[in-house]
Amino acid sequence: MYFCPHQIEEMILSFYKYQGTGNDFVLVDNRHDIFPKNNTKLIRKLCDRKFGIGADGLILLENDETYDFKMIYYNADGNESTMCGNGGRCMVAFANFLGVIQQETTFIAIDGTHYASIEADVVNLQMQDVTTIENHDEHVFLDTGSPHHVTFKEEISQFDIKKEGAAIRYGAPYFEEGTNVNFVKKLSETEFRVRTYERGVEDETLSCGTGVTAVALAMHHLQETSANTVTLQVEGGSLEVSFEKEATSYKNIFLKGKATQVFKGEISC
Structure with missing residues (x-):
């Protein structure tokens, strides 16, 4: 059951909770177009962790005439957003x-x-x-x-990422439209540690798929690695990015990385 069929204030929503290296999402099967997307x-x-289910974002799976399905992604602030790599992997699972x-x-x-x-x-998603x-x-x-804004941070374990990330996210030249901010420390030729401040969440997330993808490409671009496959250590685990x-x-x-169903349930809303 998704929504009560009667026009009453309370609705019952069936949902699934998924996570990819700690980046967590509320997933809804919206093939019957029952979710109020606006x-x-x-x-x-x-997405609220105290008054709701709790997630970094909400994703709808919908029908599409040409492709297997359509993915619609919303940030935790309620606004439809740009592509989410870990969300895409969870949607495939x-x-x-x-x-x-x-x-x-x-x-x-x-x-x-x-x-x-x-x-x-394990889901391998082409970006x-x-x-x-x-x-x-x-x-x-x-x-x-x-x-994605990518910058080095040697003391990556101990700094106020919310403060420093927000300053970059809202500062010039990004301002209100903003950007995601990735702090990077090189661990070896093929391995980097990453911490990400995500716009829309307005805080650090345990992992960001498009963020680690950006870091891998940036490190190759800057000649910090010559490898075509890079491991990114994030707060929620590790991910692999390959490219040509x-x-x-x-x-x-x-x-590439794990995408796991955590639980399913129903919520009054």
């Missing part, structure tokens, strides 16, 4: 659980089409090609489906 207040409530797909899929999201494969609980990386004095900027460099562009970019 209700930002409801989405905020569902969810679609597999529902029987919408088997081991492979092509689906549509806000930034275009994505191919993915799943084996057990969009990246043709531009902006070099700045102390950071690089690129868009991997969502905008072609002239000044990056193609065949894949984000």
Whole structure:
């Protein structure tokens, strides 16, 4: 059951909770178009960790005439947002659980089409090609489906990421539109530690899929690694990003890691 069929104030929503390296989401099967997508207040409530289910975002799985399914992603602030890599991986696992797909899929999201494969609980998601990386004095900027500011941070374990991340997210040249902010420490030729401040969540998340993708490409661009497969250690575990460099562009970019169903339930809203 999704919503009560009668026009009463209280509605009952069936949902699933998924997480990918600690980046957690409320997932809803919206193939029958029952979710009130313009209700930002409801989405905020569902994502609230004290008064709702608790999540970094909410994702709807919908029918599509051309692709296996459509993914619609909302930040925890209730607003529809740009692509979410870990959310995309969780959506693939969810679609597999529902029987919408088997081991492979092509689906549509806000930034275009994505191919993915799943084996057990490991999802390998193809990200969009990246043709531009902006070099700045102390950071690089690129868009991997969502905008990302990438900068080095040697003392990565001990600093106020919410304060420093927010200052960059709202500062010039980003201002209100904002950006996600990634702090990076190099551990080896093929391994980097990453902490991410996410816009829309307005805090650190345990993992950010488009963020670690941006970091992997940025580190290769800056010649911090010559490898085409990079491991990113995040607060919620580890992810793998592989890619191919072609002239000044990056193609065949894949984000790989576990995506796990935590629980399912119903909530009055």
